[in-house]
Amino acid sequence: MKMTFRWYGEKDCIPLAYIKQIQGMSGVVTAVYDTPVGEVWELSALERLKSLANAAGLEMEVIESVPVHEDIKLGKPSRVRYTEAYKQNIRNCAKVGVKCICYNFMPVFDWLRTDLKFVHPDGSNSLAYDGAALAALDPDDLHLPGWDESYSKDELGALLAEYKGMTHEQLFENLVWFLREIMPVCDETGVNMAIHPDDPPWDVFGLPRIVCGEADYERLFAAVPDPHNGITFCTGSLGASRENDLVALAGKYAKRIHFAHLRQLKYDGDVNFYENGHQTAAGDVDVFGIVRALVRNGFEGYVRPDHGRNVWGEDAKPGYGLYDRAMGACYLTGLFEAVEKEEK
Numbered sequence: 001m002k003m004t005f006r007w008y009g010e011k012d013c014i015p016l017a018y019i020k021q022i023q024g025m026s027g028v029v030t031a032v033y034d035t036p037v038g039e040v041w042e043l044s045a046l047e048r049l050k051s052l053a054n055a056a057g058l059e060m061e062v063i064e065s066v067p068v069h070e071d072i073k074l075g076k077p078s079r080v081r082y083t084e085a086y087k088q089n090i091r092n093c094a095k096v097g098v099k100c101i102c103y104n105f106m107p108v109f110d111w112l113r114t115d116l117k118f119v120h121p122d123g124s125n126s127l128a129y130d131g132a133a134l135a136a137l138d139p140d141d142l143h144l145p146g147w148d149e150s151y152s153k154d155e156l157g158a159l160l161a162e163y164k165g166m167t168h169e170q171l172f173e174n175l176v177w178f179l180r181e182i183m184p185v186c187d188e189t190g191v192n193m194a195i196h197p198d199d200p201p202w203d204v205f206g207l208p209r210i211v212c213g214e215a216d217y218e219r220l221f222a223a224v225p226d227p228h229n230g231i232t233f234c235t236g237s238l239g240a241s242r243e244n245d246l247v248a249l250a251g252k253y254a255k256r257i258h259f260a261h262l263r264q265l266k267y268d269g270d271v272n273f274y275e276n277g278h279q280t281a282a283g284d285v286d287v288f289g290i291v292r293a294l295v296r297n298g299f300e301g302y303v304r305p306d307h308g309r310n311v312w313g314e315d316a317k318p319g320y321g322l323y324d325r326a327m328g329a330c331y332l333t334g335l336f337e338a339v340e341k342e343e344k
């Protein structure tokens, strides 16, 4: 296990030196943020990120994310060109020592929340999701908290129209096509691909979502068995669905899990939830049980504390403050240490 920390590059208000001061931290998880989706990242941009991380005593072995162009998800003819660019991105990442790339295959929208500052009784705040509030939104004119508004209203409308009628099956086939294309490059470079689950793990705004739980993983690995085709085990995303038994999944897929996003959430009604600090007692995700299942089943991937709360008056990028993620990292490092020593 290697403990890592997400760092949003040079624009991140959290200095690398602070990340290094979290004991047990091996490296950062970052990305090139200023290249349009679907284009090739400059090798020099990757080299710069790596040298900044290394100068602070940190590694840069995980990239989150290399985003997948919508045309690939849609299966359009231009997917060939965008997939070639993606392959070059994998090669460039490998050249600077990257071992794992996190990505997702969610149509149009990445993670969705309806409240960025859900206030807890102790005065801290976190992200929260309310199904009714989401259903009341107009997908054609979205102003969602935390969602980077990379599309204009017209672009968003046009994109949603392109997805009209797309089935889960078609989207899955497009994912399989993409993975079969890139796997030879992963075999050649040794880079592991780690698909992030859909967050939350159900369809939103009528768009199909296909990485929601065990059945999805089963058909994905049956279609693309290459060991470089792996998982980002995001406990907050998978854990939002009560159908997912996270301890069982962690054990079953421990060797496919190249990257683990460990975080906590608490159910608050049927499909509603709010996020919380990482400790097992703080919510409905059995963080301890997951760590134990990972260790016992030979997990060798990267870990990062995921979304924390805003505590001690911090007003950070939603989910990505320093303090609560640092506490989470220390808690997780402690759990791994205890379980690993018990297992020996």
Ligand code: DNO
Pocket (backbone or CB within 6 Å): 064, 065, 102, 103, 104, 110, 111, 196, 234, 261, 307, 319
């Ligand atoms: C949210 C993150 C996601 C994740 C992407 C991976 O905080 O977990 O945005 O980075 O879905 O592709």
